[in-house]
Amino acid sequence: MIHFVLLISRQGKVRLTKWYSPYTQKERSKVIRELSGVILSRAPKLCNFVEWRGYKVVYKRYASLYFCMCIDEDDNELEVLEIIHHYVEILDRYFGSVCELDLIFNFHKAYYILDELLIAGELQESSKKTVARLIAAQDSLVETAKEEASSISNIIAQATK
Amino acid sequence: MDPILNPFSSGTRLRDMIRTIRACKTAAEERAAIRKECAAIRDSINENDPDYRHRNLAKLMFIHMLGYPTHFGQMECLKCIASPGFPEKRIGYLGLMLLLDERQEVLMLVTNSLKQDLNHTNQYIVGLALCALGNICSAEMARDLAPEVERLLQFRDPNIRKKAALCSIRIIKKVPDLAENFLKPATALLREKHHGVLITAVQLCTDLCKVSREALEHIRKKCTEDLVKTLKDLANSPYSPEYDISGIADPFLHIRLLKLLRVLGEGDADASDSMNDILAQVGTKTESNKVAANAILYECVQTIMSIEGNSGLRVLAISILGKFLSNRDNNIRYVALNMLMKAVTADPQAVLRYRATILECVKDADASIRKRALELVYVLVNETNVKPLTKELVSYLETCDQDFKGDLTAKICSIVSK
Numbered sequence: 001m002i003h004f005v006l007l008i009s010r011q012g013k014v015r016l017t018k019w020y021s022p023y024t025q026k027e028r029s030k031v032i033r034e035l036s037g038v039i040l041s042r043a044p045k046l047c048n049f050v051e052w053r054g055y056k057v058v059y060k061r062y063a064s065l066y067f068c069m070c071i072d073e074d075d076n077e078l079e080v081l082e083i084i085h086h087y088v089e090i091l092d093r094y095f096g097s098v099c100e101l102d103l104i105f106n107f108h109k110a111y112y113i114l115d116e117l118l119i120a121g122e123l124q125e126s127s128k129k130t131v132a133r134l135i136a137a138q139d140s141l142v143e144t145a146k147e148e149a150s151s152i153s154n155i156i157a158q159a160t161k
Numbered sequence: 162m163d164p165i166l167n168p169f170s171s172g173t174r175l176r177d178m179i180r181t182i183r184a185c186k187t188a189a190e191e192r193a194a195i196r197k198e199c200a201a202i203r204d205s206i207n208e209n210d211p212d213y214r215h216r217n218l219a220k221l222m223f224i225h226m227l228g229y230p231t232h233f234g235q236m237e238c239l240k241c242i243a244s245p246g247f248p249e250k251r252i253g254y255l256g257l258m259l260l261l262d263e264r265q266e267v268l269m270l271v272t273n274s275l276k277q278d279l280n281h282t283n284q285y286i287v288g289l290a291l292c293a294l295g296n297i298c299s300a301e302m303a304r305d306l307a308p309e310v311e312r313l314l315q316f317r318d319p320n321i322r323k324k325a326a327l328c329s330i331r332i333i334k335k336v337p338d339l340a341e342n343f344l345k346p347a348t349a350l351l352r353e354k355h356h357g358v359l360i361t362a363v364q365l366c367t368d369l370c371k372v373s374r375e376a377l378e379h380i381r382k383k384c385t386e387d388l389v390k391t392l393k394d395l396a397n398s399p400y401s402p403e404y405d406i407s408g409i410a411d412p413f414l415h416i417r418l419l420k421l422l423r424v425l426g427e428g429d430a431d432a433s434d435s436m437n438d439i440l441a442q443v444g445t446k447t448e449s450n451k452v453a454a455n456a457i458l459y460e461c462v463q464t465i466m467s468i469e470g471n472s473g474l475r476v477l478a479i480s481i482l483g484k485f486l487s488n489r490d491n492n493i494r495y496v497a498l499n500m501l502m503k504a505v506t507a508d509p510q511a512v513l514r515y516r517a518t519i520l521e522c523v524k525d526a527d528a529s530i531r532k533r534a535l536e537l538v539y540v541l542v543n544e545t546n547v548k549p550l551t552k553e554l555v556s557y558l559e560t561c562d563q564d565f566k567g568d569l570t571a572k573i574c575s576i577v578s579k
Binding site for chain 2: 014015016017018019020022023024025029045046047048049050051076077078079081082083085086104105107108111112115119120122123124125126127128129130134137138141142145146
């Protein structure tokens with residue numbers, strides 16, 4: 001299974017963390033510090049897999065961001081590379097040529113998308129189209145709720161004039 | 162102070178707070194900004210105004226990601242989850258998953274909301290609850306809510322069925338005793354056509370087999386044939402833009418099916434027999450040097466090596482390994498070394514044929530590859546080859562990296578003492 005997902009910038013700033021195994025807040029900070037050190041110091045031509053504390057960490061750099069997923073020793077590293085790419089492509093379609101700033105200002109959306117891709121550290125959906133459709137449906141539920149809320153407050157504002 | 166001008170009132174939008182924090186030039190400045198913002202959020206929380214709850218929680222999550230403590234916001238997650246609206250629940254559950262972990266007692270308070278949401282009429286809310294439960298539940302919550310999740314495995318919408326399947330995985334891992342409850346609904350899902358449901362159902366069945374001997378025997382007996390057929394149909398399916406990756410239809414489903422077949426074939430000659438053809442097909446027909454194809458071949462080789470013997474297939478597997486070992490891509494070489502480690506127990510002679518290439522890998526520029534290769538050399542050492550192998554390693558010791566010298570010396574010593 002995937003134990004956690006980590007997105008870090010070249011400067012070591014955390015852009016997203018998702019934990020599928022029990023790690024306390026303290027343990028999480030330690031893991032992030034340690035792994036960031038290991039991954040950010042890897043030379044560019046090396047393989048995308050790092051052995052770490054009895055686990056394997058698969059990472060791939062996209063522009064200024066490192067996408068990392070920690071998996072079990074007997075999991076398929078090559079597949080996880082594809083899962084990372086799957087996520088990146090979905091983000092790309094959603095934001096329209098995604099960049100780090102998108103993920104900073106819309107981090108919650110990046111999480112919502114990840115939640116349509118993985119649950120309990122396992123893959124949930126292999127169709128990018130389906131994920132996009134589900135996210136769009138939920139986004140529109142939020143839009144509708146916002147519109148209703150603002151139209152109600154308009155009515156109240158008019159009534160109390 | 163005018164909320165528009167003050168970036169630290171909860172009247173400000175999330176975006177503006179983020180901008181202000183990013184504009185800080187020193188760590189001290191950032192700490193001060195965060196302190197101010199947390200104070201404003203605390204005040205807003207104390208006012209208990211439902212309108213800002215959503216925004217406060219989003220801000221708290223951002224602050225949390227920067228590494229600052231946000232315990233005071235945990236109850237806000239609960240309040241959002243308990244709200245009737247979808248937007249609040251969405252951010253509430255996200256906050257729950259981010260700010261809490263399963264060991265915290267506060268988590269138990271969500272059980273009731275989860276139960277209600279698992280029975281909600283809005284399927285997207287059911288989805289939110291399944292996701293949260295699947296990611297973060299404790300053993301106690303798993304026990305409490307297992308019946309709801311079991312029921313949802315048969316829900317009318319496939320997107321809920323697939324979420325329920327993954328949620329079930331977490332439940333049976335936390336409470337293995339419950340595995341038998343999920344067996345029937347899980348195997349029923351294997352007949353579906355929806356890819357999302359299939360990949361999650363196959364994964365659920367795989368985990369059921371790991372957790373329960375009865376489940377393994379049941380699935381092996383009842384489902385092996387159908388699974389082989391599903392993989393066959395998949396491998397032969399025509400081009401589908403929705404699932405195509407690098408010219409292959411749904412490599413993820415391919416891989417999960419291969420993994421389950423491995424679990425079913427291991428130690429059982431009949432089951433292994435029934436999968437020989439499809440393994441041969443996947444092993445020979447999967448071409449292309451793309452990651453997706455190689456990931457499938459990797460899984461295929463692993464399955465061939467684990468199930469009961471078919472020498473023809475083993476030869477095929479080793480030849481795939483041979484190609485991998487000479488691949489220019491570091492990732493493929495690394496994975497090949499992994500596979501060879503596993504192949505060694507089954508057929509050490511076959512692996513020894515690649516001795517020269519393996520020794521080359523001990524000198525690779527990539528530390529991960531060097532490490533793997535060294536471990537492999539250690540396993541390959543026997544009385545006849547110990548002299549030449551150790552000689553090679555010692556000569557490399559003179560030229561290799563400082564940090565690798567330690568590992569290498571230790572390995573040489575253990576070889577000698579073997």
